[in-house]
Amino acid sequence: MVPLTEHDIRASFVNCTKGETKRLALPRDLTERPWADLDFLGWQDPAAPQRAYLVVESDQGPVGVALRLAAPSAGRARRSMCSLCLTNHSGDGVSLMTARKAGPAGQQGNSVGVYICTDLACSLYLRGRKQTGLGGRLHESITLAEKIDRTRTNLAGFLDKVVTG
């Protein structure tokens, strides 16, 4: 994706109030992110790890979504798959994250949940730049381009649910 500036990012959020957008913690390593290999920018708030954010490019410009990590429940299966990039993780490598819906639906308390790599590094797992230590991804006969395409489609489906009431 095209590198984003702090201003681009703060202006992109669809499910935050203006105050929240102003206060949210941006990644400290923005200029060092491997932008060329990212399908979306994702990060956890270093001061509040239950908060996470992702920003995706769209025809209308960048779209940002604020997420909350559900507390990991005891006794949960210790192995799970990211619903965006389909990478398998053990332990807390995948988290259920919820996004408040945009607009009036969100104000009424509606949210959308998604299981996603806790470190939001889906793009890097897909490209083999990051490993899970589990033997990771299922072997698939489709190409990297097809996997990337699928991940973007999954992500677009999630964003659709956030922005439509």
Ligand SMILES: [Zn+2]
């Ligand atoms: Zn993932």
